[in-house]
Amino acid sequence: MRRRSLLLQVGVAALLLALLALLVNNLAVNLLRTGLGLDFGWLGRPSGFALAESALPYSPSDSYLWALTIGWLNSLKVIAAGLVLATLLGVAAGAARSSSNRLLRSLAGGYVAVIRQVPLLLQLLFWYFVAFLGLPETPIGGLIQLSNQGISMLGMPLSVEFCAVLTGLTVFTGASIAEIVRGGVNAVPRGQWEAFRSLGLSEGLGLRRIVLPQALPAILPALTSQYLNLAKNSTLAIAVGYADLYAVSDTTITQTGRAIEGFLLLLISFLLLNLLISGGMAGINATVLGRMRRSR
Amino acid sequence: MTVAIRATDLVKSYTPGSRALDGVSLEVASGEVLVVMGPSGSGKSTLIRTFNGLEKLDGGELDVLGVRLDAAHEERPVREIRRRVGMVFQQFNLFPHLSILDNITLAPVKVQKRPKAQAEQRAIELLDQMGIREQAHKFPAQLSGGQQQRVAIARALALDPEVMLFDEPTSALDPERVKEVLDAMRQLARDGMTMVVVTHELGFAREVADRVMFMDQGQVVETSDPASFFTNAREERSRRFLSQMV
Numbered sequence: 001m002r003r004r005s006l007l008l009q010v011g012v013a014a015l016l017l018a019l020l021a022l023l024v025n026n027l028a029v030n031l032l033r034t035g036l037g038l039d040f041g042w043l044g045r046p047s048g049f050a051l052a053e054s055a056l057p058y059s060p061s062d063s064y065l066w067a068l069t070i071g072w073l074n075s076l077k078v079i080a081a082g083l084v085l086a087t088l089l090g091v092a093a094g095a096a097r098s099s100s101n102r103l104l105r106s107l108a109g110g111y112v113a114v115i116r117q118v119p120l121l122l123q124l125l126f127w128y129f130v131a132f133l134g135l136p137e138t139p140i141g142g143l144i145q146l147s148n149q150g151i152s153m154l155g156m157p158l159s160v161e162f163c164a165v166l167t168g169l170t171v172f173t174g175a176s177i178a179e180i181v182r183g184g185v186n187a188v189p190r191g192q193w194e195a196f197r198s199l200g201l202s203e204g205l206g207l208r209r210i211v212l213p214q215a216l217p218a219i220l221p222a223l224t225s226q227y228l229n230l231a232k233n234s235t236l237a238i239a240v241g242y243a244d245l246y247a248v249s250d251t252t253i254t255q256t257g258r259a260i261e262g263f264l265l266l267l268i269s270f271l272l273l274n275l276l277i278s279g280g281m282a283g284i285n286a287t288v289l290g291r292m293r294r295s296r
Numbered sequence: 297m298t299v300a301i302r303a304t305d306l307v308k309s310y311t312p313g314s315r316a317l318d319g320v321s322l323e324v325a326s327g328e329v330l331v332v333m334g335p336s337g338s339g340k341s342t343l344i345r346t347f348n349g350l351e352k353l354d355g356g357e358l359d360v361l362g363v364r365l366d367a368a369h370e371e372r373p374v375r376e377i378r379r380r381v382g383m384v385f386q387q388f389n390l391f392p393h394l395s396i397l398d399n400i401t402l403a404p405v406k407v408q409k410r411p412k413a414q415a416e417q418r419a420i421e422l423l424d425q426m427g428i429r430e431q432a433h434k435f436p437a438q439l440s441g442g443q444q445q446r447v448a449i450a451r452a453l454a455l456d457p458e459v460m461l462f463d464e465p466t467s468a469l470d471p472e473r474v475k476e477v478l479d480a481m482r483q484l485a486r487d488g489m490t491m492v493v494v495t496h497e498l499g500f501a502r503e504v505a506d507r508v509m510f511m512d513q514g515q516v517v518e519t520s521d522p523a524s525f526f527t528n529a530r531e532e533r534s535r536r537f538l539s540q541m542v
Contacts, residue, residue, distance in 0.1 A: 192391065194389060198382075201402075
């Protein structure tokens with residue numbers, strides 16, 4: 001028995017090594033064919049292209065490396081905002097789906113149903129072309145200004161492209177989070193609802209203090225997947241011309257012809273970003289589980 | 297004698313064509329202990345769960361401490377009743393992620409807006425009264441069933457309710473844990489609490505109840521004082537039920 005499992009492990013390891021060798025071989029052959037070799041020297045040369053928006057000062061005379069960094073920061077900005085907003089929207093919609101209010105319940109149900117049927121790319125194009133580019137000039141109370149140039153909130157300008165990507169990612173991911181939250185909430189025994197109700201707690205307070213904390217261990221693992229999806233889906237930003245990491249990489253590769261290096265950098269950047277997200281979520285998960293275990 | 301609960305012709309139906317409550321009327325006087333007995337499925341749990349709005353009525357009318365409930369009632373009167381009526385469940389239903397102390401102080405602090413320190417002091421008093429003061433900082437799962445149920449009683453009492461509802465409070469307990477819970481309830485009755493208790497504990501009913509109500513198939517079969525109910529029940533159905541109990 002033990003020998004067979006050992007054989008199996010060696011076999012699987014050999015298979016993986018063979019696959020890896022094949023990939024490395026392909027990479028070497030491709031590099032040889034282009035006659036370029038692996039070279040990152042071009043990263044220091046001026047990019048020569050402008051970016052529509054940048055969190056830090058940037059001009060076409062800056063290096064490719066700096067352009068990619070700006071792209072990375074733009075990605076980070078829309079991902080971070082998307083994670084927060086999608087979570088808020090998802091929890092609200094998920095809670096609304098188990099609400100005793102029929103209107104709330106059907107609104108949330110309709111939202112989830114519609115959003116999950118439509119491809120994200122179409123939704124991004126919708127938010128860009130239909131919702132945000134069509135905005136009339138309307139200052140709302142002086143704090144928020146809408147126009148087809150973008151949205152200015154408390155003096156902070158947000159481009160139309162950023163708004164479209166953020167809204168698209170938020171609304172799309174929020175629908176999946178809503179389902180996850182609903183599943184977690186439904187897994188909490190009915191007796192817990194009856195107990196907080198019989199103590200005179202309101203539905204909202206009971207949900208926040210009693211039900212959601214108990215639903216959390218069931219919610220978190222699936223939530224992590226959704227967070228990673230949101231980060232990866234942010235590369236669709238290129239469709240509406242938002243200068244995220246993928247869009248900047250794309251331009252860079254076109255200009256330099258350094259496709260392999262460009263993709264390697266892109267892969268590593270996303271790997272790092274997603275490791276950051278999964279690491280953070282693993283930390284939260286451990287804290288929550290630790291607290292639950294302490295109460296066992 | 298003031299009336300704490302008056303029920304008139306209550307109807308509750310979970311599935312069309314069958315009635316969990318089929319025209320139940322009763323009165324519970326202030327300070328009275330009413331024990332509700334009956335075979336499983338007789339509607340006794342459903343009945344007391346309508347008293348604090350956990351079950352919505354399909355017909356009839358309730359008056360609980362002067363607050364009216366009927367089939368069309370809204371959320372507001374229910375919340376008022378729940379603040380004045382405590383409930384203890386068969387499965388305890390303590391909040392597993394909160395300490396014993398937090399289980400008890402949550403509602404007084406969040407619903408009645410009492411200062412936290414005062415609520416905690418009251419919680420300790422109640423735990424003391426239940427004989428489990430030293431459990432205050434533990435979590436529910438660390439306690440035995442009997443201890444958990446006494447915490448549940450303390451949690452309900454922390455809101456200073458005028459009526460206490462007990463839904464088979466000892467049915468989920470190990471036999472050797474039943475007495476400690478019944479003792480706590482006995483003390484409560486002695487202190488003059490208005491209580492409606494759904495239970496199969498004949499001894500408790502005989503000793504503590506002012507009246508025993510026997511239900512079957514969603515209807516009240518008979519209501520008597522315990523002495524005559526246990527020795528000389530009027531109805532054939534009650535006698536058959538009692539003969540099957542040991």
